Amino acid sequence: MQISDVRIFLAVAAGGTLSAAARRLDIGPMQASRRIAALEAELGVRLFHRTTRSLALTAEGEAFAPYAATLAEAEESARGALRPSATRASGLLRLTAPSVFGQAIVLPLLPSLLERHPDLRVDLDLSDRVQDIVGQGLDLALRVATLGDSELVARRLAANPRLLCAAPRYLRAHGTPATLADLERHQCIGLHAVARWPFVVGASLQRRRVDARVLTSSVDAARTAAVQGLGLAMLTFWDVHEHLRAGSLVRVELEDAAMEVLSVWAVTPTRRYVPERVKVFLDALEDELVRLGG
Incomplete structure (x- = not known):
């Protein structure tokens, strides 16, 4: 052949x-x-x-x-x-990433990456759905939640803890919850994909249903609703890190429960024959996550 x-x-x-x-x-x-x-x-x-x-x-x-x-x-x-002098990646890098993470972290990487590697092209799919990377011929998937069982190869890039957050004006109007029981008196913003909010209580992970005043399928929409002061949201660090630094969202910590710590994962179809374009992208991404505090 x-x-x-x-x-x-x-x-x-x-x-x-x-x-x-x-x-x-x-x-x-x-x-x-x-x-x-x-x-x-x-x-x-x-x-x-x-x-x-x-x-x-x-x-x-x-x-x-x-x-x-x-x-x-x-x-x-x-x-x-076999080309020791080759220092540039080339070809089409096809990857998928969650929408918010892709816009906030991946897209800002591309100008400098493409400047360093002028023969590299990027096809970026932004979707919160889990894509079939083998069936779609993708080089790489970035995932920011718990991984299911799979024959694919996963590489951990950074921690991605869940956290409770709210706009300062919401907390001024409604107070700051201190315990799990306090959440019952607060307005919450829910995601369809996370029907029950996970909390680490003692040594166990407990999933509690909250009465969501606003419910959406979009992480971006949930974050926007939180910034607008519509209630408490449970999101992950990389979804809201810019808003936490800017002060438009505030992290809320409970006395009797901790938050589940997830990770940012790079998922590839195989460990062998990883193209140079994937390697240089992941190196740049890891450097950026470290710089931003991952």
Whole structure:
């Protein structure tokens, strides 16, 4: 199996047409078509449904895509390892991050990162949903909550404790809760994904349902509601660190309960053949988290 054929397959799968893939790879459409046909013959399966206007992946093509991406990345990593003078990352870095974390932490990293690595491009998906990084061909996922069981590789980047917070004007109007029991008398801002608020009481983790006056599916919306003085919110440090420093939100600590400590995780499809573009991004991200107090 020729890596050049694999790269043509990936380009066609991304672009949807032979002509677009051929332009991207600077080859002729007929050559691209012949190489795809040769790859299909070698694998013994049809990789694309063909029409007069476009191509679409078959089920076999969908199954082959993540392996093809791994083969291409392995070849790129091998070439990089054999070029001692190579100091720049290149190619397309495809990653996903939670919306608030991505906007507050990841996006500010990009100008200096892309300046240092002019051949690097970034495709950043901002979503609070857990994405299938293998199925979507992503290099990396950043996650800021508890990880489920997975065959993926996870690397801890920084602590990310949950915390209670509220706007100063809310606390002036309603007082500051001191105990878990006090929360029952306060207005709360809830997230659909966290139906019960977790507290560490003694040596055990207890999850308590709160009566949310405002309930939302968006971390950004919950943070905004808290800044506007609508109630107490339970968010994580990296969701609100800028607001804590600016004073638009205040951290609330209880006498009889501590908060659960989560982490920021970098999740990759495999430990082997990690592309240079992923390595340089994670190095820059870790440095930034340390600088900001992670």
